[in-house]
Amino acid sequence: MQMQQNMPTSTPSKRRVLGPCSHILAAAHTGSWRLERPSVDESLCIRCGTCARYCPTACITVSREGSPLSFDWTYCKGCGICANECPKKALKMIPEGSDD
Amino acid sequence: MPVKMFDGNGAAVEAIRLARPGVIAAYPITPQSSIAEHLADEVANGNIDAEYVRVESEHSAMSVSIGAQLTGVRVATATASVGLALMHEVCGVAAGCRVPIVMPVVNRSLVAPWSLWCDHSDTMAERDTGWLQFYCATVQEILDLTLCAYRISEHEEVLTPSMVCFDGFYLSHSMQRVDTPTDEEAWDFVKPYVRRNMYLDPQDVMFINDLCPTVEHTEMKYQQMMGFRRAAEVAKDVFAEYKQKFGRELHTVESYMLDDADVAVVTIGSMSGTGKYVVNQLREKGIKAGLLRICMFRPFPAEEVREALKNVKVIGVVDRSSGLGAAQGPVCSEVKAALYGAGVGKVFGFVGGIAGRDISDGSFRKIFGELLDVYEGKADDCNTWFDVRDDAMNIREVEMPC
Amino acid sequence: MQKIKFYGIGGQGAVTAAKILSIAVSVHQDEYAITVPAYGHERRGAPVFAHIIVDDKPVLLNCYVYEPDIVVVFDDKLIDMGVDVGEGCTPDTILVINTQSDEMIERYRSEYGFGTIYACDATGAAIANIGLSIPNSAMLGALAKTGVVSIEAVTAAVKESFGKVGEKNANAAEYAYEHTVKA
Numbered sequence: 057m058q059m060q061q062n063m064p065t066s067t068p069s070k071r072r073v074l075g076p077c078s079h080i081l082a083a084a085h086t087g088s089w090r091l092e093r094p095s096v097d098e099s100l101c102i103r104c105g106t107c108a109r110y111c112p113t114a115c116i117t118v119s120r121e122g123s124p125l126s127f128d129w130t131y132c133k134g135c136g137i138c139a140n141e142c143p144k145k146a147l148k149m150i151p152e153g154s155d156d
Numbered sequence: 157m158p159v160k161m162f163d164g165n166g167a168a169v170e171a172i173r174l175a176r177p178g179v180i181a182a183y184p185i186t187p188q189s190s191i192a193e194h195l196a197d198e199v200a201n202g203n204i205d206a207e208y209v210r211v212e213s214e215h216s217a218m219s220v221s222i223g224a225q226l227t228g229v230r231v232a233t234a235t236a237s238v239g240l241a242l243m244h245e246v247c248g249v250a251a252g253c254r255v256p257i258v259m260p261v262v263n264r265s266l267v268a269p270w271s272l273w274c275d276h277s278d279t280m281a282e283r284d285t286g287w288l289q290f291y292c293a294t295v296q297e298i299l300d301l302t303l304c305a306y307r308i309s310e311h312e313e314v315l316t317p318s319m320v321c322f323d324g325f326y327l328s329h330s331m332q333r334v335d336t337p338t339d340e341e342a343w344d345f346v347k348p349y350v351r352r353n354m355y356l357d358p359q360d361v362m363f364i365n366d367l368c369p370t371v372e373h374t375e376m377k378y379q380q381m382m383g384f385r386r387a388a389e390v391a392k393d394v395f396a397e398y399k400q401k402f403g404r405e406l407h408t409v410e411s412y413m414l415d416d417a418d419v420a421v422v423t424i425g426s427m428s429g430t431g432k433y434v435v436n437q438l439r440e441k442g443i444k445a446g447l448l449r450i451c452m453f454r455p456f457p458a459e460e461v462r463e464a465l466k467n468v469k470v471i472g473v474v475d476r477s478s479g480l481g482a483a484q485g486p487v488c489s490e491v492k493a494a495l496y497g498a499g500v501g502k503v504f505g506f507v508g509g510i511a512g513r514d515i516s517d518g519s520f521r522k523i524f525g526e527l528l529d530v531y532e533g534k535a536d537d538c539n540t541w542f543d544v545r546d547d548a549m550n551i552r553e554v555e556m557p558c
Numbered sequence: 559m560q561k562i563k564f565y566g567i568g569g570q571g572a573v574t575a576a577k578i579l580s581i582a583v584s585v586h587q588d589e590y591a592i593t594v595p596a597y598g599h600e601r602r603g604a605p606v607f608a609h610i611i612v613d614d615k616p617v618l619l620n621c622y623v624y625e626p627d628i629v630v631v632f633d634d635k636l637i638d639m640g641v642d643v644g645e646g647c648t649p650d651t652i653l654v655i656n657t658q659s660d661e662m663i664e665r666y667r668s669e670y671g672f673g674t675i676y677a678c679d680a681t682g683a684a685i686a687n688i689g690l691s692i693p694n695s696a697m698l699g700a701l702a703k704t705g706v707v708s709i710e711a712v713t714a715a716v717k718e719s720f721g722k723v724g725e726k727n728a729n730a731a732e733y734a735y736e737h738t739v740k741a
Binding site: 159161187273294325330331332333429430433436514516518519 | 591621
């Protein structure tokens with residue numbers, strides 16, 4: 057049986073719930089699954105946004121100025137679809153923890 | 157209490173209206189269609205203040221119902237036959253997620269052969285999905301049991317959905333007088349819906365029906381079993397309260413002339429009145445006949461069945477579904493299991509009334525005739541299938557060019 | 559207890575008539591009735607049946623009528639459509655028939671052996687009062703002649719069942735009641 061907090065989440069009391077549900081959504085932070093992460097070669101990137109459209113967790117933001125791509129590392133699970141879809145081969149997957 | 161005229165579907169709609177649902181998602185199917193239609197009328201006319209979701213299938217109807225009720229409103233849906241079969245997967249979700257939906261089911265045969273007519277093969281196929289099941293004998297009982305089902309299902313220690321089952325056409329399209337509580341009386345009994353378990357709320361996110369690991373799954377089934385165990389007790393309390401408020405007695409099982417009975421039938425659904433009529437006829441001839449009606453099939457009231465039948469010498473259990481391949485029809489299997497080890501008389505299963513075939517007073521006279529033959533030692537077995545045509549194995553012929 | 563069987567043709571309102579009879583008996587006569595409609599593959603023009611049991615105490619039976627006390631025939635053509643309206647009947651069974659032909663009445667009498675026949679041109683009554691050839695309200699008026707239900711109960715039930723055209727249908731029932739003859 058999963059224990060969960062009563063609503064709202066800040067209330068410290070716990071309440072019994074029957075059946076399958078969870079309130080602590082740690083597993084939803086898919087960034088913790090990552091073994092590889094995407095790395096962008098800014099000289100090749102044309103800011104077309106293909107990677108952002110294909111990203112299954114919608115964690116890529118494309119900027120018009122400055123650094124072209126930013127990633128939400130809480131949710132990027134390192135699947136590599138962005139690198140696969142990039143028309144300019146500007147993205148590549150590198151081991152998690154390594155430098156660019 | 158005002159007397160109104162309803163057919164069975166009308167009584168189900170009236171009970172739903174009295175329970176004030178906030179969301180309705182129903183898909184029409186014969187013989188349930190007029191429930192889906194009249195619920196839409198009631199919403200359009202402002203008699204029910206609800207959102208009517210026009211879903212594209214029964215699978216969606218139950219899915220919408222579950223999602224909606226988890227937000228904290230009572231929902232309404234209804235189905236029959238293959239519609240219920242299409243719902244099967246999601247019925248398990250409602251039960252496992254402890255969403256206490258109350259759903260009228262109009263009994264109609266499952267395919268094949270295609271049929272529009274009554275038998276219990278549809279709801280009997282759902283008997284182990286984790287829903288409470290009530291079987292009505294009259295149109296009055298459809299209203300009464302539906303109102304009670306809300307109270308039983310929504311009880312915080314039960315939290316288990318209910319099917320209120322009634323026979324297609326025999327009840328769904330039979331016009332009968334119904335004592336109907338006023339809106340206030342009914343609301344005072346049913347009470348507003350309160351969410352007592354998990355919920356959907358965008359302000360307070362919860363993940364419902366996640367992949368449950370083996371180390372917890374058995375425990376969740378155990379929780380459901382405990383819900384059923386409590387339902388048996390809660391049902392009796394709710395029926396007692398209903399009787400006190402509205403004067404009508406409801407049962408988990410109903411005994412009729414069983415105290416001194418030598419032979420008895422066990423019935424379920426609309427056939428029961430006809431069975432009682434034949435019991436009266438036999439009693440006039442001095443034959444000690446009786447009847448036991450199963451009103452609540454899930455949880456199965458095994459102890460009450462045992463107690464009611466303990467002194468009967470020969471018992472016939474009438475199933476309105478074929479129970480293909482099973483040792484007995486589903487009702488008979490339950491009754492036999494309940495009686496095992498109790499040292500009671502002989503029990504025989506009967507199967508008939510399939511896909512709208514009438515179970516008439518004549519059918520019951522035949523069944524009692526066979527039981528009496530056993531009782532008097534003239535026979536030691538009964539024919540399981542009754543009212544079957546003699547040419548059963550040769551009813552259609554086709555010329556085929558080899 | 560009176561067991562009644564309705565025979566009609568899809569579109570004539572026989573099933574509706576059975577429901578209205580149930581209302582007339584249960585609400586306006588304070589007795590009990592149960593209808594068991596026998597739905598088939600519904601379509602206009604096909605034979606339809608309805609079964610009604612009326613009693614002064616609650617009706618236990620919930621099955622079809624096999625030995626009717628009263629048979630109500632909504633269309634005299636049924637005799638030529640392969641429908642046996644005499645099924646389960648005895649000479650005591652009363653026939654109520656929608657016809658304007660003495661010849662038809664004699665055919666029903668000789669073919670099925672009905673002892674008592676009430677005849678009424680219910681279709682004519684419907685056309686005269688409602689402007690439609692749907693004889694169901696008128697047939698209930700004719701049925702009231704047998705005494706199983708009062709004409710007052712029939713007109714009250716018809717009025718509340720048909721809404722805007724309730725008055726006209728009640729008139730049709732009344733008219734038919736007055737013009738039903740014991741043949």
